[in-house]
Amino acid sequence: MPLGEFDLIRQFFTRRPTRAVLGVGDDCALLSPTPGYQWAVSTDLLVKGRHFLSTVPPQRLGHKSLAVNLSDLAACGANPVAFTLSLSLPRVDEPWLQGFSKGLLALADRSGIELVGGDTTAGPLTVGITVMGEVPPGQALLRSGACAGDRLWVSGSLGDARLALEVFRGTVALPAAAFERVRLRMEQPEARVSLGQALRGIASSAIDVSDGFVGDLGHVLAASGVGAQVDWTRMPCSADLMTQPESVRRVCALSGGDDYELLFTAPPGSDLAVQRAASTAGVQVTPVGVIVPTPGLTVHDAEGRPLDLVAHAGFDHFAPP
Amino acid sequence: MPLGEFDLIRQFFTRRPTRAVLGVGDDCALLSPTPGYQWAVSTDLLVKGRHFLSTVPPQRLGHKSLAVNLSDLAACGANPVAFTLSLSLPRVDEPWLQGFSKGLLALADRSGIELVGGDTTAGPLTVGITVMGEVPPGQALLRSGACAGDRLWVSGSLGDARLALEVFRGTVALPAAAFERVRLRMEQPEARVSLGQALRGIASSAIDVSDGFVGDLGHVLAASGVGAQVDWTRMPCSADLMTQPESVRRVCALSGGDDYELLFTAPPGSDLAVQRAASTAGVQVTPVGVIVPTPGLTVHDAEGRPLDLVAHAGFDHFAPP
Numbered sequence: 001m002p003l004g005e006f007d008l009i010r011q012f013f014t015r016r017p018t019r020a021v022l023g024v025g026d027d028c029a030l031l032s033p034t035p036g037y038q039w040a041v042s043t044d045l046l047v048k049g050r051h052f053l054s055t056v057p058p059q060r061l062g063h064k065s066l067a068v069n070l071s072d073l074a075a076c077g078a079n080p081v082a083f084t085l086s087l088s089l090p091r092v093d094e095p096w097l098q099g100f101s102k103g104l105l106a107l108a109d110r111s112g113i114e115l116v117g118g119d120t121t122a123g124p125l126t127v128g129i130t131v132m133g134e135v136p137p138g139q140a141l142l143r144s145g146a147c148a149g150d151r152l153w154v155s156g157s158l159g160d161a162r163l164a165l166e167v168f169r170g171t172v173a174l175p176a177a178a179f180e181r182v183r184l185r186m187e188q189p190e191a192r193v194s195l196g197q198a199l200r201g202i203a204s205s206a207i208d209v210s211d212g213f214v215g216d217l218g219h220v221l222a223a224s225g226v227g228a229q230v231d232w233t234r235m236p237c238s239a240d241l242m243t244q245p246e247s248v249r250r251v252c253a254l255s256g257g258d259d260y261e262l263l264f265t266a267p268p269g270s271d272l273a274v275q276r277a278a279s280t281a282g283v284q285v286t287p288v289g290v291i292v293p294t295p296g297l298t299v300h301d302a303e304g305r306p307l308d309l310v311a312h313a314g315f316d317h318f319a320p321p
Numbered sequence: 322m323p324l325g326e327f328d329l330i331r332q333f334f335t336r337r338p339t340r341a342v343l344g345v346g347d348d349c350a351l352l353s354p355t356p357g358y359q360w361a362v363s364t365d366l367l368v369k370g371r372h373f374l375s376t377v378p379p380q381r382l383g384h385k386s387l388a389v390n391l392s393d394l395a396a397c398g399a400n401p402v403a404f405t406l407s408l409s410l411p412r413v414d415e416p417w418l419q420g421f422s423k424g425l426l427a428l429a430d431r432s433g434i435e436l437v438g439g440d441t442t443a444g445p446l447t448v449g450i451t452v453m454g455e456v457p458p459g460q461a462l463l464r465s466g467a468c469a470g471d472r473l474w475v476s477g478s479l480g481d482a483r484l485a486l487e488v489f490r491g492t493v494a495l496p497a498a499a500f501e502r503v504r505l506r507m508e509q510p511e512a513r514v515s516l517g518q519a520l521r522g523i524a525s526s527a528i529d530v531s532d533g534f535v536g537d538l539g540h541v542l543a544a545s546g547v548g549a550q551v552d553w554t555r556m557p558c559s560a561d562l563m564t565q566p567e568s569v570r571r572v573c574a575l576s577g578g579d580d581y582e583l584l585f586t587a588p589p590g591s592d593l594a595v596q597r598a599a600s601t602a603g604v605q606v607t608p609v610g611v612i613v614p615t616p617g618l619t620v621h622d623a624e625g626r627p628l629d630l631v632a633h634a635g636f637d638h639f640a641p642p
Contacts, residue, residue, distance in 0.1 A: 021359060026464050026544070027396035027528060028361035028454070033354040038342060040349035041437055043451060045407035047444035075348035086366035086407075086449045116362055123368035128407045128449035130364060133349070143347050207348060223347070 012101040013085065013118055020082060020116045029116035031082055037134040042072035046127040052187075053168060058096045060187040061127070062103030067191045068210065069131040070111055071260040074196035075208040077141040078133030080113035086128035087120045103188075111193055141199060141206035141264065146224035148293040150204050150265035153274060153285050155192050157236040158213055159249065160185035162256025172248060178240045185238075189260040195285075198277035199264060206264035212255040214309055216263055217297060227296040230289035232307060250307065254299065265291055333422040334406065334439055341403060341437045350437035352403055358455040363393035367448040373508075374489060379417045381508040382448070383424030388512045389531065390452040391432055392581040395517035396529040398462040399454030401434035409444035424509075432514055462520060462527035462585065467545035469614040471525050471586035474595060474606050476513050478557040479534055480570065481506035483577025493569060499561045506559075510581040516606075519598035520585060527585035533576040535630055537584055538618060548617040551610035553628060571628065575620065586612055 017023030022030040033039055046065050048054060056064075066083065073080050085104070089096075108115060113131065164186040166172040167179055174182065192208070199206065205224055209216050213235075221228055235253050242249070266274050271287070278285040289299075299307045338344030343351040354360055367386050369375060377385075387404065394401050406425070410417075429436060434452065485507035487493040488500055495503065513529070520527065526545060528537050534556075542549055556574050563570070587595050592608070599606040610620075620628045 022461070022463070027393040028363040028399060028461070030397075030456070030461055031360040031362065032458070033358075033360050035356060037354075039352040039354050039360070039453075041352065041403065041405060041453070042349040043405035043407050043438050043440050043449075045409055045440045045442055045444075045447075045449060047409050047442050050442060050444060072348040076351075078349060082362065084362060084364035084451050086364050086451075088366055088368055088447060117364055119364050119366045121366055121368050121371060123366075123371060123447065124445040126366075126409060126444065126447050126449075128364075128366060128447075130405050130407075130451035132362070132453075135351070137353070140343070140349070140351055142343070 012097045013115060015115070017116070018114055020114055023114070023116050024118060029082070031116065034134050036137070038137050038140065040073060040076045040078035040133040040135050040140060041130065042069060043128065043130040044069045044072070048125045056187050058099030059103035062100040063107045063188050065127040065129055066104050066107050067189050067260060069129045070113070070191035070193055071208040071210065073131055073133040074191050074193045075141060075206050075262060076133070076135060077139060077196040077200040077206070078135040079197060080111050080131065080133045080193060082114050082116045083108070083129055083131045085115060085118040087118065088123035088126040089120065090122070090125060135200070139200045141196065141203050143205055143207050143220045143223035145205040146220055146226050146265040146291050147204055147267070148226055148291055149268055150291040151268055151271065151287050152228055152230065152289040152291060153264050153266065154236055154288050155195055155262045155278070155283050155285050157238045157241070158209060158259050158261060159241045159252030159256045160238050161189065161258035162252040163241055163244065166248070166252070172244065174240065178243070182240050186258060189258065191260055192262045192281070192283055194281035195262055195278060195283045198280045202270055202273045202277055203264040203266050206262055209259040209261045209263050210257060212257040213263065214254050214297065220263065220265070221295065221297060225295065227292045227294045228289050229292055230297065230299040232299050233302045234286060234288045236284070236286040333418045334436060336436070338437070339435055341435055344435070344437050345439060350403070352437065355455050357458070359458050359461065361394060361397045361399035361454040361456050361461060362451065363390060364449065364451040365390045365393070369446045377508050379420030380424035383421040384428045384509050386448040386450055387425050387428050388510050388581060390450045391434065391512035391514055392529040392531065394452055394454040395512050395514045396462060396527050396583060397454070397456060398460060398517040398521040398527070399456040400518060401432050401452065401454045401514060403435045403437045404429070404450055404452045406436060406439040407449035408439065408441045409447040410441065411443070411446060456521070460521045462517065462524050464526055464528050464541045464544035466526035467541055467547050467586040467612050468525055468588070469547055469612055470589055471612040472589055472592065472608050473549055473551065473610040473612060474585050474587065475557055475609050476516055476583045476599070476604050476606050478559045478562070479530060479580050479582060480562045480573030480577045481559050482510065482579035483573040484562055484565065487569070493565065495561065499564070503561050507579060510579065512581055513583045513602070513604055515602035516583055516599060516604045519602045520595070523591055523594045523598055524585040524587050527583055530580040530582045530584050531578060533578040534584065535575050535618065541584065541586070542616065542618060546616065548613045548615045549610050550613055551618065551620040553620050554623045555607060555609045557605070557607040
């Protein structure tokens with residue numbers, strides 16, 4: 001006899017609440033917000049074939065589903081608190097659920113965020129997560145705070161996830177070990193939660209790179225009413241991506257997406273504070289450009305010539321896959 | 322040129338925040354929880370063919386998607402505050418989005434709940450909503466509070482949504498006007514938010530009837546460690562359902578589901594307080610049974626004989642449609 005919905009949820013996703021007053025299993029979960037803090041909320045929906053491939057191991061998908069949501073909390077500098085999970089599954093597949101919940105809950109434990117509610121139903125494979133976090137009033141990192149003269153920074157490196165996708169698509173070939181590394185970047189990204197928290201009071205704006213550097217930077221520039229000049233030669237790329245031709249590097253690093261690195265701005269005098277925050281969080285950060293008063297984005301190559309950015313405008317979830 | 326994802330969200334779902342500190346459009350929304358209140362959270366995922374038919378007008382689907390979530394806040398007695406929306410759509414269909422957002426936002430405005438974030442993507446039609454509300458500490462209505470001797474109450478009437486489904490399935494025929502009435506109950510249910518709020522401090526337990534009376538009552542009994550005796554002749558059924566044979570009435574009212582009425586218990590001395598709360602909320606409530614110390618559920622017919630409840634055990638989201 002197949003497991004019923006309620007048994008299924010209970011078995012894989014119900015654990016004793018830690019911080020929540022009431023966890024999974026009633027009509028609502030109950031939480032006690034920290035007095036004086038603001039509540040940060042974000043939601044992301046992952047659909048097979050668009051946000052993940054059918055070949056992804058369930059444990060990595062569980063991790064990634066939460067990571068992409070944690071990345072939004074990171075971009076706000078919020079402390080993770082709780083999340084809900086909506087799962088639509090073609091059928092009750094216990095090994096799949098075991099792997100998925102293992103990856104999901106391992107990252108949750110490591111990030112100090114608690115699963116407080118969910119809904120499971122039959123249907124096409126779809127994962128919806130809503131995360132909630134806390135941030136001291138006025139300290140949330142917003143997209144709208146970039147000022148002319150601010151330095152533009154990127155955490156980690158960009159483009160590996162897209163490079164892995166191109167290997168899956170057959171347009172790029174990589175040695176096995178390199179493929180495993182970039183595949184992990186695509187299937188099991190790390191959200192920069194500690195960095196976001198450490199940048200509170202230092203960064204003037206922030207966003208996470210989910211749709212691609214050019215597109216996501218565009219959101220910051222539009223929200224802040226400013227422009228940016230970026231030095232292509234300073235863009236942080238992994239050693240694996242550096243083995244690729246310039247054209248592949250550009251596509252992957254500038255419009256690849258799925259990076260979940262933080263892209264942020266900080267006043268010019270704050271370089272040391274930024275580096276200290278990054279060191280605290282154990283993440284490398286690289287200055288890649290500067291914010292300018294005139295709207296528009298220019299990315300210069302090594303010779304100072306502007307790159308053509310039309311091809312890098314960002315990920316449209318309604319564009320053909 | 323089709324609308325891009327961001328334009329699409331902006332056009333139909335972005336409005337100036339009212340209560341939220343920061344609404345749709347950044348990585349996270351920001352909210353200021355009311356000092357001293359607990360935060361109630363619930364999530365529901367609606368999939369075509371399982372939670373709604375392809376024939377449902379988009380405006381009604383927008384309403385229902387939020388209503389089923391508000392119903393969880395109602396069952397906790399929480400005040401609605403904010404919600405997020407995740408939408409997977411086969412294609413960008415502007416008339417559909419217009420209708421859906423109209424129904425969704427009209428109910429949101431009427432319920433004092435604010436859309437603070439969302440995610441839209443291409444994929445099979447799926448609607449995910451997470452609602453957040455507030456409740457004074459210790460006053461949330463839980464499933465676990467029913468005590469032996471408590472009276473069992475139901476709001477409104479049960480079974481009309483299932484009756485409408487049976488008409489769609491071709492197993493029942495109804496006059497056109499009656500069909501329109503029950504179809505509205507199925508496609509545009511009302512969440513009993515005001516009643517839930519009014520029952521704080523009065524009801525000992527509560528749940529909303531989403532999977533069917535017998536199944537949902539079973540959750541309350543299990544969580545409370547008690548049993549119940551229900552009088553079938555007192556179950557509130559609409560005039561439309563009363564035209565049906567006893568066998569149809571039983572299936573619809575006892576295991577129909579999709580009712581979004583409140584099923585709650587209250588101490589025997591609180592009948593007057595319950596009736597006053599119902600009157601304040603403008604909702605009819607009916608006492609249908611009593612909580613007993615011995616686990617198990619018995620529903621008696623007019624002659625005092627127990628009904629066979631095996632057929633009414635509740636909705637399994639993984640059972641064949």
